[in-house]
Amino acid sequence: MNKSSFGKGFILPLTIMSVMALSACSGANGDSNANSDSGNAAASSENTAAGNTNTSTDTAATSSGDAEELTLFINHSWYPVKDFTGPIADRITEKTGVKLKVTVATDDKQLPLMIASGDLPDLIFSASDIDRLSNANISYSWNELIEKYAPDFQIDATRIAINTMKDGNFYTIRNAFATEEEWKANQYALGNDGNPGIAVREDIMNELGNPPMKTLDDFVNILNMVKEKHPEMVPLIMDKNWIEQYFMGQFGIDTGIGNWYESEGQVNYWLKHPKAQEFFLFMNSLYRYGYILAENFAHANDQIDDEYAVGGKAFAHSHTVSVADRDNISAKKNGAAYTFKMIPSALSEEKVQVSTGIGWSGTFITKKNKNPEKSIKLMQYLASDEGKKLTMFGIEGEHWTWNEEGYPNLKYSTADSDFVNGNGIKWWFLYSDAIVEGLWGYVPGTQTTQALIETKEKTVYKPEIGLIQVQADSAEKTIKTKIDEMVTNEKVKIYLAKSEDEAAKLFENMLKTADKIGLAKLDDWANKTYAEKKALFK
Amino acid sequence: MELESAATKTLTSRERTYVWKRFKKQWPLHVFVGLGMVFLLIFSYTPMFGIIMAFKDYSIVTGIKGIFTSDWVGLRYFEEFVNDYRFVELVRNTLVLSFLKVIFAFPAPILFAILLNEVKNMAFKRFVQTVSYLPHFISWVVVVGIAFSFLSTDIGILNKLLVTIGLIDQPLDILTGANYFWGLAVSSAIWKEMGWWTIIFLASIAGINPALYEAAQIDGAGRLSRIRHITLPGIKGTIVVVLILTIGSILGGGLVGSNFEQAYLLGNDINNSTSEIVQTYAFKVGLADGRFSYAAAIDLIQSVISVILIFSSNTIAKRVSGSSLF
Numbered sequence: 001m002n003k004s005s006f007g008k009g010f011i012l013p014l015t016i017m018s019v020m021a022l023s024a025c026s027g028a029n030g031d032s033n034a035n036s037d038s039g040n041a042a043a044s045s046e047n048t049a050a051g052n053t054n055t056s057t058d059t060a061a062t063s064s065g066d067a068e069e070l071t072l073f074i075n076h077s078w079y080p081v082k083d084f085t086g087p088i089a090d091r092i093t094e095k096t097g098v099k100l101k102v103t104v105a106t107d108d109k110q111l112p113l114m115i116a117s118g119d120l121p122d123l124i125f126s127a128s129d130i131d132r133l134s135n136a137n138i139s140y141s142w143n144e145l146i147e148k149y150a151p152d153f154q155i156d157a158t159r160i161a162i163n164t165m166k167d168g169n170f171y172t173i174r175n176a177f178a179t180e181e182e183w184k185a186n187q188y189a190l191g192n193d194g195n196p197g198i199a200v201r202e203d204i205m206n207e208l209g210n211p212p213m214k215t216l217d218d219f220v221n222i223l224n225m226v227k228e229k230h231p232e233m234v235p236l237i238m239d240k241n242w243i244e245q246y247f248m249g250q251f252g253i254d255t256g257i258g259n260w261y262e263s264e265g266q267v268n269y270w271l272k273h274p275k276a277q278e279f280f281l282f283m284n285s286l287y288r289y290g291y292i293l294a295e296n297f298a299h300a301n302d303q304i305d306d307e308y309a310v311g312g313k314a315f316a317h318s319h320t321v322s323v324a325d326r327d328n329i330s331a332k333k334n335g336a337a338y339t340f341k342m343i344p345s346a347l348s349e350e351k352v353q354v355s356t357g358i359g360w361s362g363t364f365i366t367k368k369n370k371n372p373e374k375s376i377k378l379m380q381y382l383a384s385d386e387g388k389k390l391t392m393f394g395i396e397g398e399h400w401t402w403n404e405e406g407y408p409n410l411k412y413s414t415a416d417s418d419f420v421n422g423n424g425i426k427w428w429f430l431y432s433d434a435i436v437e438g439l440w441g442y443v444p445g446t447q448t449t450q451a452l453i454e455t456k457e458k459t460v461y462k463p464e465i466g467l468i469q470v471q472a473d474s475a476e477k478t479i480k481t482k483i484d485e486m487v488t489n490e491k492v493k494i495y496l497a498k499s500e501d502e503a504a505k506l507f508e509n510m511l512k513t514a515d516k517i518g519l520a521k522l523d524d525w526a527n528k529t530y531a532e533k534k535a536l537f538k
Numbered sequence: 539m540e541l542e543s544a545a546t547k548t549l550t551s552r553e554r555t556y557v558w559k560r561f562k563k564q565w566p567l568h569v570f571v572g573l574g575m576v577f578l579l580i581f582s583y584t585p586m587f588g589i590i591m592a593f594k595d596y597s598i599v600t601g602i603k604g605i606f607t608s609d610w611v612g613l614r615y616f617e618e619f620v621n622d623y624r625f626v627e628l629v630r631n632t633l634v635l636s637f638l639k640v641i642f643a644f645p646a647p648i649l650f651a652i653l654l655n656e657v658k659n660m661a662f663k664r665f666v667q668t669v670s671y672l673p674h675f676i677s678w679v680v681v682v683g684i685a686f687s688f689l690s691t692d693i694g695i696l697n698k699l700l701v702t703i704g705l706i707d708q709p710l711d712i713l714t715g716a717n718y719f720w721g722l723a724v725s726s727a728i729w730k731e732m733g734w735w736t737i738i739f740l741a742s743i744a745g746i747n748p749a750l751y752e753a754a755q756i757d758g759a760g761r762l763s764r765i766r767h768i769t770l771p772g773i774k775g776t777i778v779v780v781l782i783l784t785i786g787s788i789l790g791g792g793l794v795g796s797n798f799e800q801a802y803l804l805g806n807d808i809n810n811s812t813s814e815i816v817q818t819y820a821f822k823v824g825l826a827d828g829r830f831s832y833a834a835a836i837d838l839i840q841s842v843i844s845v846i847l848i849f850s851s852n853t854i855a856k857r858v859s860g861s862s863l864f
Contacts, residue, residue: 109821112828116598132828135599295691298714298806472828473597478618481827486623489814492807513623 067099068374072430073114075126076361077105078302079427080417086424087395095387098378120366123375125430127174127361132472134171139364141169145376153380161536162358162467173383174359178434180461188407189438190452191321191459194360195353196245197451199309199324199340200316204230216250216282216347223291226315235291237314239306240299244283246318251279252350254460258484259356260468260526267465267530268523271487271514275350277507283495284503297492310334321345321451325415342447345454353459356466363430382431391428392436399425407442414440415448467533468526476525479518486513592616592834615835624819632815632840635797636788638724643794644784646732648777651739652765667740670733678799681730685722685804689713714808723800723813731794738780739773746772778861785851789816789844816840 072084084100093099103121105111111129114120115138124133133139143160146153158179163170176192183189200222205211208225212218223235244257255261255270270276286292299305309317310330317323317340324340331338345351365375381387393400393408400408412419420426426440443449470477490510497503561568587605592615594608619625650670657663673681688695689712697709712718750768759767784792791797798817805813816836824833856862 107826109825112598112825112830115828116601116830118601129828132599137601138599293692294711294808295714298808300806472599477827478829481823482622485823488807489810493811496808516623 067093067097068371069099069101070123070370070375070378071121072100072102072123072125073111073121074102074104075108075111075124075128077107079104080421081424081427084424084428086422087398088390088424088428091390091395092378092381092387092428096374096378096381098374118368120368122366122369122371123430124364124366125361126364129472130172130174130362131165131469133364133366134165134169136167136169137367139171139366140369140372140376141171142173142365142376142379143169145365145372149373150376150380153376153383155383158537159359162463163362172362172364173379173431174362175429175432176361176434176437177357177359177463178438179463182433182435183438183456183461186406186435186438188405188442189435190441190449190456191355192434192437192441193320193322193448195321195345195452195455196242196249196318197321197323197345198236198246198316198318198343199327199447200343201338202341203338204315205341213343214347216247219343219347220286220289220291223286223316224289227290230315232313234293234308234314236286236316236318237305237308238292238296238318239320240296240302240304242319243296244279247282248279249353250346250348250351251275251282252348252352253279254352254354255356255465257487258480260465260530261354262462262465262530267468267526269483269514269519269526271483271511271519272523277504280491280494280507281500281503284497284500287495288497288499294496297495306330309340310336312336312338316343321455322415322448324447325413326417329413329415342451345451346458351458353455354465355459355461356463357434358463358466359434379431382429388429388432388436391430391432392426392440394423394425399423407439410440410443413446414443415446464530464533464537467536468529470525476522479522482517483514483519483522486510486517589834589838591831592838594831596831598828598830611831615832616839618832619836619839624814627811628814628816628819631801631812632789632797632817635720635723635801635815636790636792638720639727639792639794639797640784640788642724643728643731643792644781646728647735647793648739648773650732651736651743651773652769654736654740655743655769656761656765667733667736670736672733673730674734676730678730678796678803681726682803685726686713689722711808713804714806716809716812719804719809719812722804723797726804727791727794727796727800730796735780735793739776742773742776743769774859775861778855778859782848782851782855782862786844786848788847789840 082102082104084102089100100123108128111124111126112132115129115132120138124139126133142155146155155173156179159173159177160170162177163173165171176194178186178189204226205222208222208229211222211225213222226233226235248256253261253270253273253275255273257270259270260267261270261273287294296305305314305317305319306327308314309323309327311334317327319326321342324342327340331340363379365372365379369375382391389396389408393410394412396402399412400410403409412425414420426437429437441448441452470480487510490506490513494503494506494510497506591605593610593612594605595611595614596604596608598604600608622628654663654667657666676684687693689697689710691697691709691711691714694709694712696712697706700706701709710718712722746768750772751764754764754768780793787793787795789797791800797815798821801813801815801818802821805818817840820833820836820840824830824836852862852864
């Protein structure tokens with residue numbers, strides 16, 4: 001009896017276990033179902049969206065022939081527009097006969113998987129994996145397509161040079177680039193929103209008696225005053241992607257994180273900059289004196305800092321040059337009584353801004369493309385003066401008029417992201433340049449414009465440094481990825497160190513680890529590449 | 539089936555007809571087994587060919603074909619990982635997190651099942667059981683969201699409460715502090731999965747002959763000694779089987795699983811020194827960077843450790859308790 005009860009006691013749980021295992025499977029299935037459901041929902045909303053464009057383009061199609069639907073993968077998971085709809089998109093379809101079916105990346109792992117599996121869309125818009133996509137097995141080269149289908153598509157020599165790969169072909173032209181000459185020739189073209197800036201609460205500045213803000217020390221003093229007067233407030237909140245840039249610039253570090261800087265003809269990885277340690281200790285002091293939150297370094301998304309600032313829980317907000325204008329719009333919508341203003345772009349004599357930009361994101365026409373001819377012609381249209389202005393400013397007359405001075409008079413605020421994104425303004429810049437984007441940023445009288453003018457005055461252009469790019473699957477790439485990854489992990493420890501000594505020690509250790517991983521080898525390679533690329537600009 | 543026919547070759551014709559007769563009688567069962575084997579073959583064994591990637595200089599631009607055509611590089615990626623400056627830290631984090639889960643998360647449902655079994659009020663018992671296994675159905679993404687609203691230094695209810703009643707001056711950085719991560723991961727995993735695994739132990743307890751309890755009661759055994767001498771020995775077999783399964787999947791988090799989800803979702807730049815595990819590292823440097831070979835090598839190292847663990851735990855279980863999986 002004993003034995004049989006043991007048997008029963010054993011078989012029943014086993015059965016349950018197998019049922020549970022099965023249900024776990026079905027649970028997983030359930031999950032994936034849920035996923036595919038949402039996928040379907042997304043797809044069906046896309047369908048309806050596509051349906052809408054259908055109806056609107058049907059009328060257009062009568063004038064421009066049948067619209068070809070091409071799939072576009074946007075490799076920027078944060079991309080604010082997800083559907084090819086709205087007046088700009090419709091106009092592009094009307095002019096080019098191309099409709100886009102858009103997929104926005106869910107994360108940075110998706111594109112490598114797509115490349116590996118060969119499951120590619122017609123077009124890819126990406127700022128990373130440029131060298132992988134620039135491969136004759138994956139994409140058509142533009143030079144080949146231009147020769148074949150669009151011989152009148154003119155691209156200037158500099159752009160071609162900086163986008164040409166080792167095999168002598170160019171597979172894309174990155175947008176958001178302008179040569180130094182172009183910058184100088186267009187005084188109203190300012191930098192884009194990719195420049196750092198800090199906004200502070202105007203009312204609290206008044207309350208503090210508007211203390212001077214000329215140096216970095218002044219700024220720190222003000223943070224301290226805020227901390228004393230308003231202990232419930234966070235003195236400085238930072239966007240997770242814009243933590244260091246502003247301060248690095250003030251210390252005269254003429255490069256970005258993970259990049260190279262040039263000094264006396266030699267390039268070095270940014271960690272080796274003579275001011276790097278000073279900068280790290282400064283960041284650490286911000287934390288030790290309680291001006292920034294530790295949690296700031298663990299923000300899961302880039303909305304949390306906005307909530308702090310707009311919600312009145314923070315005094316200063318570090319983000320880009322447009323941060324004050326954007327915060328003001330959001331604060332106003334929330335019914336808040338306070339406003340933000342930018343602090344000066346330069347708080348020190350040493351402030352530098354180096355533009356190593358060689359462009360940002362480019363469009364690739366993949367080998368799976370249904371219609372390479374229409375694809376390259378789409379690029380040609382977007383590259384035309386008309387196309388660039390349409391994508392960046394909007395519909396002429398409706399959204400903007402041309403000011404004889406040489407810039408557009410916009411009928412909307414560029415900081416009003418709801419309007420901009422809702423109409424699909426700017427975001428279809430699959431081919432564009434920094435000048436037209438810079439003109440879009442020129443709105444006389446706004447704080448963003450003021451900050452950008454200040455920034456442009458301090459900017460030095462060194463695109464040849466931007467061309468030092470490690471190639472996929474190379475030894476340098478492995479070293480660089482490891483060092484970058486290591487720095488990402490270690491830098492926060494330095495910022496959050498309990499004492500200055502500890503911070504200094506951690507900084508030393510970080511340099512040592514970088515050396516161990518192979519920093520010297522990486523810098524050697526960078527110098528060699530730098531010498532090669534410099535020749536391109538002569 | 540090919541295997542079967544190969545095995546029957548050596549049999550005499552009389553035996554063959556016997557086997558055939560038995561097979562005919564059992565054919566519906568064989569269909570089930572066959573389907574299961576086909577499933578395993580397609581979804582578990584075929585993809586294993588991809589493992590050769592770990593020994594090859596594979597570049598993703600060469601596509602699926604490239605897995606077979608790229609050059610052999612031997613153990614290059616294994617060496618690279620072992621020499622990685624974070625190797626020791628990653629393996630330590632993986633092992634510590636896994637073993638902590640075995641130590642704390644494995645006994646939890648057993649104890650909970652015994653406690654529930656002692657509850658005499660059926661309505662209450664059922665209510666507690668239902669409530670305790672509901673979290674199993676919540677995804678980790680949601681659990682982390684809940685954890686955030688309870689534990690964050692800024693808006694977390696727990697921190698607010700502790701500060702208000704004066705137990706602490708500064709809010710605890712439970713979500714971001716490197717020292718809290720393991721505790722957070724283990725306790726949230728127990729919270730989420732304990733109730734679910736309690737079901738199986740309760741079922742096992744239900745299988746124990748009630749006459750044993752009555753007899754013990756007559757002999758004057760108290761509650762605790764009834765638990766010790768009847769309940770626990772009664773569910774020993776179940777405990778051992780679950781333990782072996784737990785250890786087999788130990789590097790994934792064992793019974794309660796989810797090492798990857800937790801490290802990925804609860805990990806951040808600040809607690810990285812304790813939250814980064816081998817799997818998340820492989821995911822980050824391997825997939826995001828398109829270095830599939832390296833990622834495959836890293837995961838293969840982890841699989842080897844897992845296989846060693848499951849064989850040794852099985853042997854130990856066989857020696858200690860007499861029951862084992864194979």
